[in-house]
Amino acid sequence: VQLQASGGGLVQAGGSLRLSCAASGRDVSNYALGWFRQAPGKGREFVAALTWSGADTYYRDSVKGRFTISRDSTKKTVYLQMNSLKPEDTAVYYCATPAERFWTPTKSESDFRFWGQGTLVTVSS
Numbered sequence: 867v868q869l870q871a872s873g874g875g876l877v878q879a880g881g882s883l884r885l886s887c888a889a890s891g892r893d894v895s896n897y898a899l900g901w902f903r904q905a906p907g908k909g910r911e912f913v914a915a916l917t918w919s920g921a922d923t924y925y926r927d928s929v930k931g932r933f934t935i936s937r938d939s940t941k942k943t944v945y946l947q948m949n950s951l952k953p954e955d956t957a958v959y960y961c962a963t964p965a966e967r968f969w970t971p972t973k974s975e976s977d978f979r980f981w982g983q984g985t986l987v988t989v990s991s
Contacts, residue, residue: 867891867980871961874985877951881989885946887961887982895920895939896967900978901946903957903987912973913959914946924973928954951989958984 873885887899900915914925914935923935934947944961962978964971971977 867963869961869963869980869982871959871982871985874959874987876988876990879951879953879989879991881951882947882949883951883987885948885959885961885985885987887944887946889942889944889963892942892963893939894937894942894944894963897963898969898971899935899937899944899961899963900971900973901935901959901961902975902978903955903959904984905954905957908957910960910975912975915971915973916944917970918968922970926973948987951987953989953991956987956989958986960984 868890870888898918901913902910903913904910916923916935932950937944961982963980965979
């Protein structure tokens with residue numbers, strides 16, 4: 867399984883970006899997918915996740931109402947639409963997926979087996 871994250875960049879506060887996570891080696895419609903981020907000097911934290919069925923999504927409180935996770939199974943790609951960006955959203959963003967099919971992970975990093983390489987999002991004030 868390989869995950870390729872892209873779409874990061876430099877944006878002003880209040881702006882938007884859409885991150886993409888392209889998966890190879892698996893059918894994304896059978897697996898949950900999560901996004902995490904790591905700000906400079908801080909630990910990695912959960913951002914958002916989509917259950918394997920696509921029926922449920924969940925977010926960290928600070929991004930609720932601003933970020934949306936979605937999936938295009940035909941393209942084997944999961945997206946993170948980020949609106950109303952704030953300087954505190956600056957981080958390297960990672961996509962990740964668990965090893966098990968048809969399984970709903972928690973928000974813990976340890977539930978996710980495979981990780982993309984990360985894409986940098988910088989929000990200027």
